[in-house]
Amino acid sequence: MTSIRSSGVATTARPRAGEDPVLSSPLDSRLRGNERIKAARTFLLRHPGIVRLGAVVVILLVWEIAARFFMDPMFISPPSRVFASLGRVLHTAGVPDALQLTFFELAVGFAIAVAIGLPLGLAIGLQPFARRSLMPIVLLVYGMPKITILPLFILFFGIGPESKIAFGVAHGVFPIIITIVAGVQNLKPILLVSARSMGASRWQMLRWVIFPHMIPSFFAGMRLGMSGVLLGVLLAELYVSTAGIGYFTTMFTENFQPTKLFGLIAMLAAMAIALNEMVRRAEHRFNRWR
């Protein structure tokens, strides 16, 4: 900021400097330099994507250098090697099945979380009495670190996919309920009154007033629910499992295979980003009026 200001001052000083030919030329070139910096600055400010990309590149570079020259290859692997190994990881016996299984658990867990969270959120949010009586319980359970009762989930649902799905639902359902309750509450009462005055039935009010109003919070809840389910499923898989991505991350870590570990995590991240992006796209389509 200050450098740009001082260049402004220098511009007003230019005519005087022009009287002295010896002084004028270096000052001119310095000025041109300043202007170039200024232009680059405005260009970058208009393109945040470039800065974002730059930040990622810097992190990857630091990681690459650190992993190659300073750290124990037993514990960490440079990103270039991770990237190159992606194909190999995918062909490790059991990994495709593990990805498929985790994806299945994620999808089922998410579907259940939405199927429970949406109606429950609506019911609690639309009834002031239900909100006052039940919402504190929802917030309490939401705030409780559920990892502490993970062993109970294993006890109830076994070590198969069921316990992972259940634990995923336990993490995903509360953010959905809470965002939907919050979303229903900020509906302007006048909209319901006006719908009623025009003869709308209860179902019509739900369909044409409450649902459209809820779409933003519904999608926000879906996104939060999705990351909740992902967290729950992976935590359960890490804790105890015989298959799934969690099983392989544990195995790769314990066998000192960081390349494969990071490769697997990269795939997982891609999966999460793809799912999130799908939700975001769908949301965008419904939000044209904003």
Next chain:
Amino acid sequence: MSTGEIAIRIKNVGHQFGEAGEARHVRALTDTSLDVVRGELLCLIGPSGCGKSTLLNVIGGLLAPTGGTVEVAGKPVRGPMPGDIAYVFQESALFPWNTVDENIRLGMRFQGVPKSEHAGRAEKSLEAVGLAEFADHYPGQLSGGMRQRAALARALALQTGILLMDEPFGALDEQTRMILGEDLSVLLARTEKTIVFVTHSLGEAVFLADRVAVFSARPGTVKKLIRVDEPHPRNPAFVTSEKFTALRNELYDLLHDEIRAAVASEAPRRRRGANGGAP
């Protein structure tokens, strides 16, 4: 204007919020009787809290009064009567996620108009309020005045005999208000609707109304009815006429005492609250 036929019969209507003895107990309206003639525009004016809007909501069936009855077209009002009564509210009650056109169609869908009539009626009512070019705009893209025009178009498309307007121009600036008032007068001269119009503005009341019902301070009731004998559509020149000024002054005198009384009745309430907090 009137064939003398009664469109809305209000008999001894009173309303209180909460039960007697409760902290939030308010007697908003007491023993109010009033007949609204078919085709007339009746303005309700009075100090804030006098129960004008309460009465409007009782007529519209949005609120069941604690006393008295309202009859619309000979039938007692027990709930919303979308076939007979349409509403225009003070704040924008348009659905923000629908375009103006969709809003109007949705109103007709709620009312139960056959779908084949939607397009024609929507177009006609948009033209009537001068918004034909803005059919595909979202409410968020319109000015406050245009939003209220759109709300009026939605109400007109319902083709009810009665229109209830609760300070429809209350949130608008003086100039927009004036123009909308003039346009409304022109529009109403054609439609022959029965209109009950709540307002705070003396000028608006005189300019638009065939009769003005002046309310007393809370608990409100009709203190006086003033007739404005001036054919619709009203000319902008009417505002500067002596007749207008005289009527406006009469309203002012009537209201002034009531507003003082309303403020005075608010004051001890507030003081009592302050004492209650002290040890």
